[in-house]
Amino acid sequence: MEAIDLVTGVGLVLGAFFFCAGTIALLRFPDIYTRLHALTKGDNVGLALVLLALSFQAGSWSEVCALLLIWLLVMVASSTTSFLIAQAAQRKGVKPWTR
Amino acid sequence: MIALAVAVSCPIWAIVVPLVGAALTMLWPRRATFVGAAATLTTLAVVTALTARIAQTGVQRYAVGGWGAPLGIDLYADGLSAILLAITAAVAAGVSLYGLRYFRAVSVLAYFWTLWLFVWAALNALFLSGDIFNLYVTLELVGLSAVALVALAGGGAALTGALRYLLVSLVGSASYLLGVALLYGQYAVLDIASLGAQVQPDTVTWVAMAAMFAGLMLKTALFPLHFWLPAAHGAAPAPVSAVLSGLVVKASFYILVRLWLQLFPIAVPAPGQLLGALGAAAILWGSIQALRQERLKMLLAYSTVAQIGYLFLVFPLADTVAAQTAWLGVLMFIASHALAKSALFLCAGNILRYYGHDRVHKLGGAARGEPVTFFALGLAGVSLIGLPPSGGFIAKWLLIEAAMASGQWWWVLVMVTGAFLAATYVFRVLGDGLISGTVSARRQVVAPGMAGAALLLALGATVLGFLAVPMDELRQIGWPLVAVRGGQP
Amino acid sequence: MNPFLGYALSGVLLIGIGLYGAIVYGHLLRKIIALNVMSGGIFLVFIALARRAPGVADPVPHAMVITGIVVAVCASAVALVLSVRVAVETGQAALPGDHEDRA
Amino acid sequence: MDALGLVNAAFDLVVIVLLPAVALGAVMSADLFKAIILFITLGLLLALTWVRLAAPDVALAEAAIGSGLMGALLLSARERLARTRPGRDRRTSHYPRWMTHPPPRRSHRAVSPWAASGLVLIAVAGLTAAVVTLPHEAAGLAPEVARQTPQRDLANQVTFVLLDARGYDTLLEIGVLLLAVAAVWSLGEAPEPPQNAAGPMLQGFVGTVGPIMVLVAGYLLWAGTDAPGGAFQAGVMLGALGVLLSLAGRHPLARLPGWALRLAVVSGPMLFLAVGVTMIGLGRHFLEYPQAHAKALILLIEATAMISIGVILVSLYAGGRPLSDESGTRKGRL
Incomplete structure (x- = not known):
């Protein structure tokens, strides 16, 4: 196994960890706002790590660009949707969780 | 050219x-x-x-x-x-x-x-x-x-x-x-x-x-x-x-x-017999329901349920010596029902337009008020029942002949009962129209094209009775698997 | 190991679940969802069948399933519009004789 | 079995079990909203399955149509049902009132769950028996396709099957799309869209992503001859953009004059038909493209089909004929 493969492997495992953390938070956190917070943060970092890891395996710069583009698009989409969900919840009168 | x-x-x-x-x-x-x-x-x-x-x-x-x-x-x-x-x-x-x-x-x-x-x-x-x-x-x-x-x-x-x-x-x-x-x-x-x-x-x-x-x-x-x-x-x-x-x-x-x-x-007999039995049930159930309907269009719809039953009677006959007769019969049936039933529905549309309703027991005087439509209704009804010389008659005749030839007489019983029931519900409609009852106020004019279209289809259903031979010639072109599936061509 | 059999059997289960839902539930949206689950199962059987030979996938079922997906979404779109019209006319999102069950 | 094989097998197992589980939720969950979300999830899971089963073209179509568009349609139908008040904007009919009213309830009785379960069990048992006895190694028509494709300059075999070998099916399929629009338009005018003001966030999102989506649609179309993609996937991309625009309050079809909308809807199928008939004029069979121009013709057909598909899908989402329709059917009551 070459060093570059090792870097990829570590990146993928780390990314998977962040995805897992985000998912557990989705299941365990008390209200919609905190869940959104955890989910978007965790998944964005996780995705970034996975894509970074994969870009080491890319055969050309255009593939790296494609991976970058995927990351950017997912970022735009997830931030917009999480904003819209939170906004809808607020309009419906869902109160943020307090201890 | x-x-x-x-x-x-x-x-x-x-x-x-x-x-x-x-x-x-x-x-x-x-x-x-x-x-x-x-x-x-x-x-x-x-x-x-x-x-x-x-x-x-x-x-x-x-x-x-x-x-x-x-x-x-x-x-x-x-x-x-x-x-x-x-x-x-x-x-x-x-x-x-x-x-x-x-x-x-x-x-x-x-x-x-x-x-x-x-x-x-x-x-x-x-x-x-x-x-x-x-x-x-x-x-x-x-x-x-x-x-x-x-x-x-x-x-x-x-x-x-x-x-x-x-x-x-x-x-x-x-x-x-x-x-x-x-x-x-x-x-x-x-x-x-x-x-x-x-x-x-x-x-x-x-x-x-x-x-x-x-x-x-x-x-x-x-x-x-x-x-x-x-x-x-x-x-x-x-x-x-x-x-x-x-x-x-x-x-x-x-x-x-x-x-x-x-x-x-x-060729296995069980599926054919099952389809035939369902067809027989359809004939009886559909006809009885048609008799009970108040509205002409619903009566015709249930009549379709019954007539579909006849189509499925071909399957128990399809692997017998009488297969060719049965297939010709069912094709004649498809043709005559297509023409007769569409004529009847067009007539129902005319009646609906003329009277503003299509309640079967309130069609008194229809024969005088809307003669072309009523004539078409009668002609198509004749084919639906299966009276000569209509296409419906030839179709049922062929199916009955096939059932007799293959020794499955019980299908004949069903078909005859179905024809009797069809006659009852058709005459239920026609009878009221012929009796010069109270002509309810004329609501709408029925365009000549509408009455003409119904009559044309009804005439088609009648003329079909004379077209069995050319239809059989057409049917035999490329008829699948005549040799394999038994029955003389 | 060739996973085609597992996916195909999973598809068969989807067909069963969809058929059950389409028969039993009265709410129109549920019926439409169930029908789509059922066609999803059929597509799954179809695509799994195309993946039996080692190495190559058969493109003909792929083309047929794409056709099927488009047909299904068209039919569903018409069914959904009809459902809304039915609800406007009759006041309930179910066919006469059925009840809306749990909305 | 090596490590990779083991991971793959584990992955397969998870998906195979998850599919029916999610399907059960989509069909049976008590909350309709949850059911719809699970149905969308099922669509995404199916898209993943298609990738795993080496069907990337189907995966693209499923993710976009089966999951994305169906989800949007279901959610908007749910919202419209919730807004429905009986008696309001009731359509008039040319039949008397006693006839148009639904028949009495006793006419149809729902099937009991037990009977349904019995039927389903029989069906599942029969299908299982059939699937298990299918030959476990069969290439289907893949060798035949591989033998014929090199004649054309199309590396994507699915596009070859869809638009060339079985182009007639695809023509009829575009006919189904056209028919669906005719059916939806014939049912009446589009209901008023919900009045919630789209915030700057969604507007900005559409502004950013919209041009990229158009670009992607063009790419899917162009690359579809050699890589996964094609007219349907590209058309759905445009349709999705239209749905997004509608959600953002900028109804893309409302600004089109009636004739332009109808032309956009009809042009795809009409061009397909025209190409087919032209081939007859050249002494060939219907849709039998000449060798030299096959790829160009296919791209031409796909390009117009893409636009029609996009417009058709947005029209289906709108749920009725556009209010701006000036074809004499405006305010066209029955």
């Missing part, structure tokens, strides 16, 4: 012309009537040329895209296809004539033409298809356009009827598609002829056949899967009911016949 005739009789035109017509009516809704009438006339000409070509030169096979089976899709037109194309064209002529006058709102008229041309194109495509997956697509086209036509009537009854029809139709075609998937998984061909040469009586094939038959029986509304039919056929606008009862239910029955003749691996 000859070159032109050959070019025009190519099977693809029977599909392309109405399809183009449908698209053009969408593009120019204001000119829908003109475009629709032109498309109707052209399609009639094309179908006539194609039928004549089949009668003269035999089976037509046409590789769309030039690839040919197994990769491409072939159109396949034999005598059986030709008969159904011709029946469709005959009913279509009547319905188009009627549609010119029936719809008054511009918007509805435009959509009627679009959807009706879609149905026609899809029916022609279905009758010409030689490929089981292509049949699925045509089946969906027929179903979806028929549903939309039902909903054109507007109002709760039509909308709920249409929606139930759509849901049922989707289950039916999904079941058919499942059968296609399994057959493709086993044999890796979709062309019916190649598939027919390969089928073996194994588990996959039987399960696929069961799925396809179940789906198609649901779409044909064979008892006890008829529950959706009366609401849809009864609530649709009159010309639409004519198309649905006359043609659309026969489309799925046609696929059943194709599957039975060409894809059933071996």
Whole structure:
């Protein structure tokens, strides 16, 4: 196994960890706002790590660009949707969780 | 001139012309009537040329895209296809004539033409298809356009009827598609002829056949899967009911016949007897329900449930010595029912327009008020019951003859009872009209074209009684598997 | 190991679940969802069948399933519009004789 | 079995079990909203399955149509049902009132769950028996396709089957799309869209992503001859953009004049038909493309089909004929 493969492997495992953390938070956190917070943060970092890891395996710069583009698009989409969900919840009168 | 005739009789035109017509009516809704009438006339000409070509030169096979089976899709037109194309064209002529006058709102008229041309194109495509997956697509086209036509009537009854029809139709075609998937998984061909040469009586094939038959029986509304039919056929606008009862239910029955003749691996008696028994139940149940109906259109819808039963009586007779008689009988039946029932629905539309209602026991004086419609009603009723000299008479005669010849007398009993019940409900309608009861206030004028269209179809059903011999000659062109499946040709 | 059988059997289960839902539930949206689950199962059987030979996938079922997906979404779109019209006319999102069950 | 094989097998197992579980939720969960979300999830899971089963073209179509568009349609239908008040904007009918009213309830009785379960069990048992006895190694028509494709300059075999070998099916399929629009328009005018003001966030999102989506649609179309993609996937991309625009309050079809909308809807199928008929004029069979021009013709057909598919899908989402329709059917009551 070459060093570059090792870097990829570590990146993928780390990314998977962040995805897992985000998912557990989705299941365990008390209200919609905190869940959104955890989910978007965790998944964005996780995705970034996975894509970074994969870009080491890319055969050309255009593939790296494609991976970058995927990351950017997912970022735009997830931030917009999480904003819209939170906004809808607020309009419906869902109160943020307090201890 | 000859070159032109050959070019025009190519099977693809029977599909392309109405399809183009449908698209053009969408593009120019204001000119829908003109475009629709032109498309109707052209399609009639094309179908006539194609039928004549089949009668003269035999089976037509046409590789769309030039690839040919197994990769491409072939159109396949034999005598059986030709008969159904011709029946469709005959009913279509009547319905188009009627549609010119029936719809008054511009918007509805435009959509009627679009959807009706879609149905026609899809029916022609279905009758010409030689490929089981292509049949699925045509089946969906027929179903979806028929549903939309039902909903054109507007109002709760039509909308709920249409929606139930759509849901049922989707289950039916999904079941058919499942059968296609399994057959493709086993044999890796979709062309019916190649598939027919390969089928073996194994588990996959039987399960696929069961799925396809179940789906198609649901779409044909064979008892006890008829529950959706009366609401849809009864609530649709009159010309639409004519198309649905006359043609659309026969489309799925046609696929059943194709599957039975060409894809059933071996002749086993059990499925045929089961289908026959369901058909017999349909005849009795549908007729009794028809007797109980208050409204003419619902009566006719239940009568369709009963008449569909007759179609299925062919299956127990199809593997006996009398097979050829039975098949001719059932084709005559399809033709005469298509013409007679569509005539009856058009008459019901006229009566509805004239009286403002279609309650069976309040049609007093109809014979004097609306004589042409009433005459058509009588003629078509005669064919529906099966009295000579109508097409219905010949059809039932042939079926009874086949049942006797094969020693299955119990089907004769059912058929005679069905005819008796049909006579009862037909005379229930006619009797009231003939008795010069109170003529209720005349509500609306029935356009001559509307009465004429009904009469034309009813006359067709009568004249059909004299056409059994040419129909049999047409039927024998490319008749599948005559040698293998028993019965003298 | 060739996973085709597992996926195909999973497809068969989807067909069963969809068929059950389409028959039993009265609410129109549920019926439409169930029908789509059922056709999803059929597509799954179809695509699994195309993946039996090692190495190559058969493109013909792929093309047929794409056709099927488009047809299904068209039919569903019409069914959904009809459902809304039915609800406007009759006041309930179910066919007469059925009840809306749990919305 | 090596490590990779083991991971793959584990992955397969998870998906195979998850599919029916999610399907059960989509069909049976008590909350309709939850059911719809699970149905969308099922669509995504199916898309993943298609990738795993080496069907990337189907995966693209499923993710976009089966999951995305169906989800949007279901959610908007749910919202419209919730807004429905019986009796309001009731359509008039040319039949008397006593006829248009739904028939009495006793006419149809729902099937009991037990009977349905019995039927389903029989169906599942039969299908299982059939699937298990299918040959476990079969190439289907793949060798035949591989033999014929080199004749054309199309590396994507699915596009070859869809638009060339079985182009007739695809023509009828575009016919189904056209028919669906005719059906939806015939049912009446589009209901008023919900009045919630789209915030700057969604507007900005559409502004950013919209041009990219158009670009992607073009790419899917262009690359579809050689890589996964094609007219349907590209058309759905445009349709999705239209749905997004509608959600953002900028109804893309409302500004089109009626004739332009109808032309856009009809042009795809009409051009397909025209190409087919032209081939007959050249002495070939319907849709039998000449060798030299096959790829160009296919791209031409796909390009117009893409636009029609996009417009058709947005029209289906709108749920009725556009209010701006000036075809004489405006205010067209029955």
